[in-house]
Amino acid sequence: MSAAVIHLQHVGVAYPRYAHSRDALLEWVLRRPRHTLFHALQDVSLSLDAGDSLGIIGDNGAGKSTLLKLLAGNLAPTAGTCAVQGRRSALLELGTGMQPEFSGVENARMGLALRGLTHAEITAKLPQVLAFAELGEFAQQPVKTYSSGMVVRLVFAIAAVIEPDVLIVDEALAVGDQYFQKKSLDRMREILRNGATLVFCSHNLYQVREMCRKAVWLERGTVRLLGDAQTVVDAYQDAVRGRNPSPPAPLSLKGRGGVRSSLDLAPLPLRERGWGEGFPQLLSVTLNQPQFQTHDLFQVTVQASCGQQLLADIHVGIVIRRNDDVQCYGISTLHDGVQMQDHGNGVVSTRFVIERLPLLSGEYCLEVWLIDASGVHVYDSRERCCHFRVQQASQQQGVGMAWLPHRWEAAVESAEVATDAVAA
Structure with missing residues (x-):
């Protein structure tokens, strides 16, 4: 030792x-x-x-x-x-x-x-x-x-x-x-x-x-x-x-025409950074739709410029956050061992897919991080972007944040066991 x-x-x-x-x-x-x-x-x-x-x-x-x-x-x-x-x-x-x-x-x-x-x-x-x-x-x-x-x-x-x-x-x-x-x-x-x-x-x-x-x-x-x-x-x-239990102000999903249009979820503009063109930057983050039902297909498409970095050194992390600032889920291509797709023109992309979105009713947004292969350095980020709403079909899907796979089972094997338990 x-x-x-x-x-x-x-x-x-x-x-x-x-x-x-x-x-x-x-x-x-x-x-x-x-x-x-x-x-x-x-x-x-x-x-x-x-x-x-x-x-x-x-x-x-x-x-x-x-x-x-x-x-x-x-x-x-x-x-x-x-x-x-x-x-x-x-x-x-x-x-x-x-x-x-x-x-x-x-x-x-x-x-x-x-x-x-x-x-x-x-x-x-x-x-x-x-x-x-x-x-x-x-x-x-x-x-x-x-x-x-x-x-x-x-x-x-x-x-x-x-x-x-x-x-x-x-x-x-x-x-x-x-x-x-x-x-x-x-x-x-x-x-x-x-x-x-x-x-x-x-x-x-x-x-x-x-x-x-x-x-x-x-x-x-x-x-x-x-x-x-x-x-x-x-x-x-x-x-x-x-x-700080008080939630922040609700994230509005209203646009000029009421519900957000597809234009509101268009590619995000580049932000001035100040470290030169050689560093990777997020080019766009888009959702497949602005509103979801519980168990809908959920897709996030991320495009980034790779700058002068190698493809293996560029990864994307995504966090789903509820409007009361609760982190619902986060994962990255680095943790999953997935490589970004190289389009050959200095642009890389990936698509994050949840086949059956388990979230229940609420307002949510995304955090998207462009990180290096160490998982420590952040090249670029979009915090609280791509706001979206989830609605559940009925209260039969439960309450809370997410629908969880479950089942109900008999708690006792027979009436005799139940009788003994009551007597005890």
Whole structure:
């Protein structure tokens, strides 16, 4: 059994909180406490082995950033023990450690030095940092002239090229462009395959579920749940939905002529993206009809441009969502092992078919996702599109969300058994 690379035992972090700024001075002079303690973390215990991956989720203010700083070595616990073995590389707050007056090259050298590399190692790694960041001529310009996305490129490149034993990543990747997000996620998976340990904090629960084997849900500084990523993410989503039981405004299916026409379900227009023509994009999402009866044929046709990506790296995910924000069902070509159809002109397509739609009466819509072969990176998406209505023929089909195959059976084998049961 391998030794834990990360081991936290009953860890706590508390800060003194003063009602007035002068109270800190009065406390020191009078030698009497004039503060209350704010517990950013309390009694946190967890262990990760080499090659493990941990997602950290929770509401804002739950203690996620504090835990990341502990693991990165930027903060010491006020209670318990926090042990991290091996070389750590952390990507936390945007621009952390960057000197705005220095060039990208100078900041890269300094960042590698701060991570413990020797002069010879820095010389060897510097070209890899610059190649990964793809800053071009801006590498020689002061960092203060960089956009936030360029800063993310440089910071992540420094963190990722040194082959860390522990990689700690906050949500800073969300600032980068789509091209670099995919490149960074691919690099994170490569680091994992090489045996490193990953700690990934994100509000993107889909990425947490796909990237991480384990997850911890923090709530008000304490561990609400720790376990496999799927279980923890599902529990967190259930809790969030439970806090907001009020459904959103109903999705209108009315058009100028009453019920939606086929034109209302026409191919969706391309949206401006800003990452160039080389990336896949959704071209259209269409339903075979705007209204359905329970057990009708249900078809969704999706067309996409494949850009410069290989066909095997393009997949479609579809989620059916009810108008009270309940996810009824979701699946992807990736999970089903199905490849998109190649039309030979840079366009690919697929058709999602449910032979007998089991949904009962209600208003629904689709979410459509264009993802890569890892299932982590999202090229493009359409959220809450293709609204449709389902009507059931009669209440004999039941109530609720969906019709389920079922049967009724005799509960007892004979009258004698039933008599005995009543006597008991």
